[in-house]
Amino acid sequence: MxxxxxxxxxxxxxxxxxxxxxxxxxxxxxxxxxxxxxxxxxxxxxxxxxxxxLPGAIDVHAHIYDPKFVHREDFEHGTLAAIFGGVTTVIIMPLDTHIDNVNILKHYIEVGERESYTDFSIQGGFVKSDNISNVEELAKNGVKAFKMFTCKPYMASDYVFIRMLELTRKLDILITVHAEDEAILEHSIRKALETGRKDPIIHHISRPPLAEKAAIEKLLTYLEYISGNMHLCHITTSYAVKAIEEGKRKGLNISAEVCTHHLLFTYNDAEKWGPYLKMNPPLRSREHVEALWKGLQNGVIDTVTTDHAPGSRDEKEVGWEDIWRAWGGVAGVETLLPIMFTYGFKRNILSLEDIIRLLSFNPAKIFGLQFKGDIKPGxxxxxxxxxxxxxxKVKAEDLHYKNPWTPYEGLNLxxxxxxxxxxxxxxxxxxxxxxxxxxxxxxxxxxxxxxx
Ligand SMILES: [Zn+2]
Structure with missing residues (x-):
């Protein structure tokens, strides 16, 4: 033939x-x-x-498009950047507009298929008590992962988490969770504001590692109680790695992602990059960063993503004077594979098979992309x-984002x-x-x- x-x-x-x-x-x-x-x-x-x-990489957490924020990123620029970096499938994450009904889903698909250079899947959300009734219909239309928050601004109540975990069993879907404990955050952010500090580092101090620990331990207890499927977004701490390891040992259906910025930077780097390294969850200490790399090596962490969420330069620059006013999000989809190829494979921390497992195979498996994730017939x-x-060398002007800036500027990848x-x-x-x-x-x- x-x-x-x-x-x-x-x-x-x-x-x-x-x-x-x-x-x-x-x-x-x-x-x-x-x-x-x-x-x-x-x-x-x-x-x-x-x-x-190599098989095309899959970025499972990318805020590529929101009709309200096309000045930050859009399908055309975001997927062009992705394809230049070797990401052939992006999983679209809601930014602010909720993808919580079939009409808005259709809008995303229509714009995405008109404008994209890559394939894309879509996460629903943010699920709360007022839209949980739409989950089943979205699942019938090919959305099988649903983002939820344990904290503001898109916080779901504990009971909605329990109900969603029940639904993950019934519908073979997945919840993906931003896990920081709201009570700890509310307290620690208030304390940080009371200091009067507005410098970039205070943002990272205002959201302590224990907020992640508290949220994840509770979520895993719920998961053990109900069963079901859960994926933890952008974990940042040794506490998270330990809890996930224990959950996997117990046989829970749990998976986890880590972001390139949490692997490459500590909060000390925020001194140089200021608001350009403002994101949530924030940057951590060296000790936590090392625990994340170990988690990648031993298979506790399943995938590396970017949480690609650029803002315009204006939305970032205001943060030099007052970090609380800056947009919190970082661009990354174009540098995902080069960063992992360089800092994982070339430094002999991860094998090439590990890179494929983390960037292609596991994302396809976790998110149900049946025909992606490896090189084999069919x-x-x-x-x-x-x-x-x-x-x-990474240079912002060579990248393809709508807002071409990058905290990875100057790295030789x-x-x-x-x-x-x-x-x-x-x-x-x-x-x-x-x-x-x-x-x-x-x-x-x-x-x-x-x-x-
Ligand atoms: Zn995100």
Missing amino acids: LLDLKIVNAKIATISGIYEGAIGVSKGKIKAIVKNGDVLKAEKQIDAKGKLI LDADLLIVDPGFAK YGWPEVVILRGNVIIENSELIEVKGLGRFIKAANAFSRI
Whole structure:
């Protein structure tokens, strides 16, 4: 048969090992993986010249679009940045507009399919007592993960958490949780305000690690009581790692993500970057950062994400004078893979299989993206060609965000893809965009924690 595309002379990196060979692609799917590419007949051929082929990365927590805040980011810029960084699927997270009914979901899908360079899935939320009745219908329409908060401004009551955990069992869905204890936060933020300080560091001090500990321990107790499925967003502390490890040992359906900024920075870095490193949860001490890296190595933490949530420069700059007024969020989707490739793989902290597990395989498994997450016949041909010896310094003006600033400015990073393929479509070749927007599709999620 005549294939659409073949990639020859490649080191094919999969979850189960690295093989030399060729990949054949037909109708957007991986059709064949063979040792000698000569046996494949295809309309188009790409010679990988001995470089790595990785499965496309998946960023499970990206605030790419909110109709009220398109000056911060939008589908066109956010997914263009993603694809240049090797992220072929983003999971859209609500920012402020709640994705809590089918009408707003349809709006997201329509805009997303018109404007995107990557595929995308969508998280619903924020679930509270007034919209929990819409969850079942959203699940029928392909939304299987629902964001909830244990704290303001989108806080759900404890009882809504219990009811949602029951629903996760019934509907094979997942709750994803921003876990900081509201009582501790209310107290600690009030104390921080009373000091009169407005410098960038006070933001990080105002939300203590114990707020995360209290919230996660309670959530895991609920999970143990009800059962069900839970994913913890952007964990930042050794307490969280320990609690999740214990939960997994007990057999709970729990998974967790960590953000690149929490892996690379401590709150001391906020002195240099000021409001550009304001985010929630905040930055922690070196000790917590080390616990997060250990959690990645031993499989307690399942995925690395970016919580991509840029603001405009104006929304950040006001924070030099008064940190309380600055937007809290950081850009990151374009540097996800390069950061993990450099600080994980190149530094021998994580293997290439670990990188694939953290950025592709586990995200697909947890969020029910059945045809994503690895390189094997039958899966979507979402493929990256990466020269492992090529490095480039991060410069904000080279990035593709709507607001091109980055706290990773100046880092020398490996892992930039020179070819990016989305369901068989070559989007980037020779590190240049060769396709137009609009090829990205909404991916309906299958059951949470499903196996590939
Ligand atoms: Zn977020």
